[in-house]
Each structure stands twice: as C-alpha cells, then as structure tokens.
Amino acid sequence: MxxxxxxxxxxxxxxxxxxxxxxxxxxxxxxxxxxxxxxxxxxxxxxxxxxxGSSISQDGHRFDLGPTIVTAPQVFEELWAACGRDFRRDVDLRPVDPFYEVRWPDGTRFRATGDDAKMMEEVARISPGDVRGYMRFLKDAQARYVVGYEGMVAKPMHRLWETIKVLPRFAMLRADRSIYGHAAARVRDEKLRMALSFHPLFIGGDPMHVTSMYALVAHLEKTFGVHYAMGGVxxxxxxxxxxxxxxxxxxxxxxxxxxxxxxxxxxxxxxxxxxxxxxxxxxxxxxxxxxxxxxxxxxxxxxxxxxxxxxxKRWSMGLYVWYFGTRGTRGDWADLGHHTILNGPRYTGLLRDIFLRGKLSDDFSLYIHRPSVTDPTVAPKGDDTFYVLSPVPHLGWDDPVDWEAEAPKYRDKIAAVLETVMPGFRDKISTQTEFTPATFRDRYLSPHGCGFSIExxxxxxxxxxxxxxxxxxxxxxxxxxxxxxxxxxxxxxxxxxxxxKMIPDCPVARSADTTPTRLAAE
Structure with missing residues (x-):
C-alpha cells in the first residue's frame, strides 16, 4: 500500500x-x-x-444550472483510473474552439483559442504594443501553474508548514499582487487587462484582490484546452x-x-x-x-x-442566472458561439460595487452560454437553449438586495442588452426560469446565497x-x-x-449486505 x-x-x-x-x-x-x-x-x-453541476429539464430544454466549462479533463481521467475505469468511455468530452469570445460595448472582440499565433493576432489587433507584454504574461502563467497548480492543488494543506514552505516561491512570483494588478503590469490596454484577469470570477474571486497566482488559468487553457461534456456537466x-x-x-x-x-x-x-x-x-x-x-x-x-x-470571512459574490429557450433560432445569431462574455461599460468599478459595496449596479457584465451550438440535444430541433449569468452581490450585506422585488427589473435590463447581440430574441422565448442568490441560499444551503463559498x-x-x-x-x-x-x-x-491521500484503505472486507447501519437507541 x-x-x-x-x-x-x-x-x-x-x-x-x-x-x-x-x-x-x-x-x-x-x-x-x-x-x-x-x-x-x-x-x-x-x-x-x-x-x-446538475440540470433541469423544462418544455424540451435542458439547462445546466452551474458549471459549463471543463478546463482540466485530466482530473476526471485520473479519478476514473483510480476506480479502474476509463473516463473517455463513460463521458463524451468535446473540445470547444474558440474557447470563448469577449466583447465590449464599442464593438471590440477578443477570441481566446489554444493557437499561439491566433492569440498573438488577437492581442495585436487590439493593442499592437502589448504583444511582448502578453508573451511575458504567458511565461508568468506557466511558472504559476507549476507552483500553484501542480504543486498545491491536489496536496493536503492542513499543516501550516505546507503553506509556509511555499512562501519564498510565492514571493518570487509576486503572489501578493492581484491578478488584475499583474495583468496591468504586463499590458497597457484596459480591455486586455480585463481579458487576462477575469477568470477568478468563475470561482468566485474578485480579480482586483485575488492573487496573481490565478494567471495559471491561461496556461491551463492553453495546455489542456476548453471542453464541453455532451449532455452537460x-x-x-x-x-x-x-x-x-x-x-x-x-x-x-x-x-x-x-x-x-x-x-x-x-x-x-x-x-x-x-x-x-x-x-x-x-x-x-x-x-x-x-x-x-x-x-x-x-x-x-x-x-x-x-x-x-x-x-x-470574505465570501464570494452571488449570481443572477436567467435560463431560457427560444423557438426556431438555431440558425440565428451566427456569430454568437458556445461561450461569450459581454462586458458592460465598467470593469474595475463594477467589481468594487459587487465585492466591496454590496451594490446592485445599473450596469453589468454577462456570461452567455449557448450549448446548442455544440450539443443539439439541449433543445428541441431547431431551437436554442441559453443560460445568461451576471455576477451580483451576495446576501450577507447589511442591506441585501430584495430579489423578489428586483429580479423582474434586473431581467428586463439584461434583456435590453441581449437585444444588441441577439435581436428579436424576446419574442421567441418559449420557456424560462431564473436563479438568484436567494435560490442558491435555499436550494444549495449556500451561506449568504454565494455562488462559490468562501472567496x-x-x-x-x-x-x-x-x-x-x-x-x-x-x-x-x-x-x-x-x-x-x-x-x-x-x-x-x-x-x-x-x-x-489522508484516508487509509478500508481494512474490513466488504460483505454482500450493503445496507447502511442505523444507530441503536442510547
């Protein structure tokens, strides 16, 4: 053993x-x-x-309720192998390329892909002077991946010494700097700073305050790609x-x-x-x-x-998620791919409102998930299934958002913005539902209705x-x-x-009776 x-x-x-x-x-x-x-x-x-990571089915549409992106398939492959199974035989995992597209209100777009040459072209198109800085950022990402991901992610960290002994390497890598601050030190263009620093939002972190070690996500995506499981998570x-x-x-x-x-x-x-x-x-x-x-x-x-x-503790932000299906739109909005990030007019200011002020702003940024581009089984033939997510404050603030009152108004604001990229979609909605931080609190028993637990x-x-x-x-x-x-x-x-790594193998031979033991009265 x-x-x-x-x-x-x-x-x-x-x-x-x-x-x-x-x-x-x-x-x-x-x-x-x-x-x-x-x-x-x-x-x-x-x-x-x-x-x-579960789903709901409604009027012929299947909605992934939570995570939608598989960025490290090796963790599943290793898990299956530990059980004597082959992950790829049990799950149909498909690469998504481009990984995602980031858009800004002025029409600028940034397509992320695993192709180095195409990524350089994307950076040069937005800010030619930042290509060299972007290359430095990728090298930084690889170094942080080795230390932060390979060295720590699957390792028990319950002994203080395990954290203390990585501090010299953290200091060398400027882990004290935020991921946004690190991006700002490498590129001058504000759009690129956003594109290189937003990833912690997908695990509940404020890019203005979480460590620059999260630059490792860029290396993770580049090395292993972005995938979608047919049938969803x-x-x-x-x-x-x-x-x-x-x-x-x-x-x-x-x-x-x-x-x-x-x-x-x-x-x-x-x-x-x-x-x-x-x-x-x-x-x-x-x-x-x-x-x-x-x-x-x-x-x-x-x-x-x-x-x-x-x-x-500081807790992660909440989420407003609007799930809806549309009739006969599979061929519409051809430039809207599987994953799209739609920025509002502000980035750093919006983050401050969400994470530091607990304020529900009039503006927002959106993540649009359109799985029917890859997986036609998520909707009836010819139809689409959508999931639109907006980061919002959690419910732990002194004056939390009253979502029963605010949700309809917030949804209308989101719909108005979506009309700019999906014209006419509101008239084609066939089914819909929504999750607010109150849903996360009640459905998942999440403290403060947070989307991702402790920040x-x-x-x-x-x-x-x-x-x-x-x-x-x-x-x-x-x-x-x-x-x-x-x-x-x-x-x-x-x-x-x-x-x-902490639990020993079971020393007791398993019997044929697997009925759970009930406690005797004491």
Missing part, C-alpha cells in the same frame, strides 16, 4: 462511510472511498445527482453516480442531513431531517463548509470554525481555508468549493484527491 499522510482518524471498524451531498466533490469522494473498499452511502437533498455527474453504484455504493436523493453526530470528539454518524439516524465513523461533507460547521455541527463545541470566525483570496486559501480534514471532529472530512483547493470543477474534484 502506498504511504499515507497520518491523520487523526483511524479507518472505520465497520467499513461504512457517509458522504453528505452528491455534488461533484461528494461523488468524487464516494468514488475514491469505494475504490478503497468502503461501503459508501451518499445522501443528497436534491432529486438528482450533481449539486450545482450533468452527464459527468450521472457517470460518477454510475461508478459509485457499480462499486456497491448507495445514493439516496431527496433526503437531507440535519446534523453530524459526534461522540467523544469523533464522528459517529448523521441524523436526517426526518429523525432517522445512520451510523458511520467516517463522514465526508460536500455541503458548503460554512453550512457544515454552522449548521451540521451546531451542537458540537467548535475550536476554530466558530460562527464568529465564519462571519469574519479565494490569498489569506483565505490553502491552510487558511477550512481544512479537508476537520479540526473539529475525528473522522470528519470536507470537500467542495469551501475547502482546499477551492471552487470550480478541477478544484472540487481535486478536493476528493486530497482526502484520498
């Missing part, structure tokens, strides 16, 4: 492990635990696996659930965990909202870290992650983030966006890789 990092919990005597939440992090954890020989039970309050979640079941695991949908049960400072099981108790000395929580500590451990005295400590600022990363192995109870592990390494598909799946 490979060497394992020592951790405060021994392997469960009965070989049973409970995973709270069937998001991508929870499913990846269940797969890895199953591969180690554990009897795994996954408990999820939604009606379908995937968590924020839901198809990945469904394939993960199939692996768990093939391993003998149980996935229960529509059941909610109300409390993690602790005895003698060690996890011993969970209690559901219906009062049922289930025993397991190994618990993996894929619920938001804030919800795990503030709600699921509410009756356990916490040493570090107290309510006050959680309240002092990934440098002092809220690695050791400073809720650890994958809990400090509060033996046998409790955390995965998902609120833990190390953070949000995004590579991050949440890698969090399961981290706990895999």
């Amino acid at each position: 490979t060497n394992r990092i020592p951790h405060p919990a021994t392997a469960p005597d009965d070989g049973h492990a409970i995973v709270i939440g069937a998001g991508l992090g929870g499913l990846a954890s269940a797969m890895r635990l199953g591969a180690k020989g554990y009897r795994v039970t996954v408990l999820d309050r939604l009606d379908r696996a995937g968590g924020r 839901q198809a990945i979640a469904d394939a993960m659930a199939d692996v768990v079941r093939d391993q003998g695991g149980i996935i229960r949908q529509g059941v909610e965990v109300d409390e993690i049960l602790i005895k003698g400072n060690a996890a011993r099981g969970v209690r559901l909202t219906d009062g049922q108790e289930m025993a397991a000395p190994l618990i993996v929580s894929n619920a938001d870290a804030g919800h795990t500590y503030d709600r699921l451990l509410r009756n356990h005295k916490r040493r570090r992650w107290t309510r006050r400590k959680l309240a002092a 990934p600022r440098i002092l809220q990363s690695a050791w400073f983030r809720p650890h994958n192995v809990s400090e509060e109870a033996k046998g409790l592990f955390l995965v998902g966006a609120g833990t190390h390494p953070g949000a995004g598909l590579p991050g949440v799946v890698s969090s399961a890789t981290v706990i895999d």
Whole structure:
C-alpha cells in the first residue's frame, strides 16, 4: 500500500462511510472511498445527482444550472483510473474552439483559442504594443501553474508548514499582487487587462484582490484546452453516480442531513431531517463548509470554525442566472458561439460595487452560454437553449438586495442588452426560469446565497481555508468549493484527491449486505 499522510482518524471498524451531498466533490469522494473498499452511502437533498453541476429539464430544454466549462479533463481521467475505469468511455468530452469570445460595448472582440499565433493576432489587433507584454504574461502563467497548480492543488494543506514552505516561491512570483494588478503590469490596454484577469470570477474571486497566482488559468487553457461534456456537466455527474453504484455504493436523493453526530470528539454518524439516524465513523461533507460547521455541527463545541470566525470571512459574490429557450433560432445569431462574455461599460468599478459595496449596479457584465451550438440535444430541433449569468452581490450585506422585488427589473435590463447581440430574441422565448442568490441560499444551503463559498483570496486559501480534514471532529472530512483547493470543477474534484491521500484503505472486507447501519437507541 502506498504511504499515507497520518491523520487523526483511524479507518472505520465497520467499513461504512457517509458522504453528505452528491455534488461533484461528494461523488468524487464516494468514488475514491469505494475504490478503497468502503461501503459508501451518499445522501443528497436534491432529486438528482450533481449539486450545482446538475440540470433541469423544462418544455424540451435542458439547462445546466452551474458549471459549463471543463478546463482540466485530466482530473476526471485520473479519478476514473483510480476506480479502474476509463473516463473517455463513460463521458463524451468535446473540445470547444474558440474557447470563448469577449466583447465590449464599442464593438471590440477578443477570441481566446489554444493557437499561439491566433492569440498573438488577437492581442495585436487590439493593442499592437502589448504583444511582448502578453508573451511575458504567458511565461508568468506557466511558472504559476507549476507552483500553484501542480504543486498545491491536489496536496493536503492542513499543516501550516505546507503553506509556509511555499512562501519564498510565492514571493518570487509576486503572489501578493492581484491578478488584475499583474495583468496591468504586463499590458497597457484596459480591455486586455480585463481579458487576462477575469477568470477568478468563475470561482468566485474578485480579480482586483485575488492573487496573481490565478494567471495559471491561461496556461491551463492553453495546455489542456476548453471542453464541453455532451449532455452537460450533468452527464459527468450521472457517470460518477454510475461508478459509485457499480462499486456497491448507495445514493439516496431527496433526503437531507440535519446534523453530524459526534461522540467523544469523533464522528459517529448523521441524523436526517426526518429523525432517522445512520451510523458511520467516517463522514465526508460536500455541503458548503460554512453550512457544515454552522449548521451540521451546531451542537458540537467548535475550536476554530466558530460562527464568529465564519462571519469574519470574505465570501464570494452571488449570481443572477436567467435560463431560457427560444423557438426556431438555431440558425440565428451566427456569430454568437458556445461561450461569450459581454462586458458592460465598467470593469474595475463594477467589481468594487459587487465585492466591496454590496451594490446592485445599473450596469453589468454577462456570461452567455449557448450549448446548442455544440450539443443539439439541449433543445428541441431547431431551437436554442441559453443560460445568461451576471455576477451580483451576495446576501450577507447589511442591506441585501430584495430579489423578489428586483429580479423582474434586473431581467428586463439584461434583456435590453441581449437585444444588441441577439435581436428579436424576446419574442421567441418559449420557456424560462431564473436563479438568484436567494435560490442558491435555499436550494444549495449556500451561506449568504454565494455562488462559490468562501472567496479565494490569498489569506483565505490553502491552510487558511477550512481544512479537508476537520479540526473539529475525528473522522470528519470536507470537500467542495469551501475547502482546499477551492471552487470550480478541477478544484472540487481535486478536493476528493486530497482526502484520498489522508484516508487509509478500508481494512474490513466488504460483505454482500450493503445496507447502511442505523444507530441503536442510547
């Protein structure tokens, strides 16, 4: 057996492990635990696996609710391989090229692609004097990828020393500088600064304040490409659930965990909202870290992650997402591809409103997802499916946005802007729904209705983030966006890789009976 990092919990005597939440992090954890020989039970309050990566179907349209881009397929390939499976046989992953197009109100466009020559042409077309600076930025991105991604993402960071020993390299790479500040140091054109620095928004970070280490995304895209899973991220979640079941695991949908049960400072099981108790000395929580500590451990005295400590954290922004289908438009708006970012008149000012002031501005920037360009199964023949996202303040401000009152007005403002790139679309809408931060709060139990849990600022990363192995109870592990390494598909799946390095193989032979153990009355 490979060497394992020592951790405060021994392997469960009965070989049973409970995973709270069937998001991508929870499913990846269940797969890895199953591969180690554990009897795994996954408990999820939604009606379908995937968590924020799930989907809904409405009037013949399928809407991905959350992540839409696969930027590091190798994390899934490695996960499948650990289970003796081939990811590419289970999931149809297609490259998307160009990766995305960024647009500005004055008509300027920037198409991102994996072709170096084309990227140089894009930069030169916008600002000829910035080509050399852009080349430097790419070299910077590669260096940050080696240190920040290869060196840290799938590595346990619950010991302070693991963070301290990377500080010299962080200092050399100017990790103290924001990603926007780093882009500004390399290129002069404000549009290019935006195009090189916006990526942290996809994991909940303010480009004006998160570390320049996130420049590594440029290298990640360039090296591994941008992909789409046919059937959406839901198809990945469904394939993960199939692996768990093939391993003998149980996935229960529509059941909610109300409390993690602790005895003698060690996890011993969970209690559901219906009062049922289930025993397991190994618990993996894929619920938001804030919800795990503030709600699921509410009756356990916490040493570090107290309510006050959680309240002092900076949380990611909220999201307004408008999902709609259009009739007979598959051949319309030919220049609108799979992924489009539509900038408003402001960039840095808008970021300040969202992250520092908690203000819902009159202007906004939009991400437009048009999966029907790649995957015709998302809509009826000839129709389109759209997902339009706008970053907005979360609900934790003193005077939070009243979304019940504001959503219709905000949607109308967005529609007016969309008419400039999709003329006539409003008259062709056949079905629609929307998510606001209030939806994220109620559907995903996300603190403050955040889209991505705790914001990934440098002092809220690695050791400073809720650890994958809990400090509060033996046998409790955390995965998902609120833990190390953070949000995004590579991050949440890698969090399961981290706990895999801390949990030993199951020493108990699995029996034919995989029924979860219920706690005896005490």
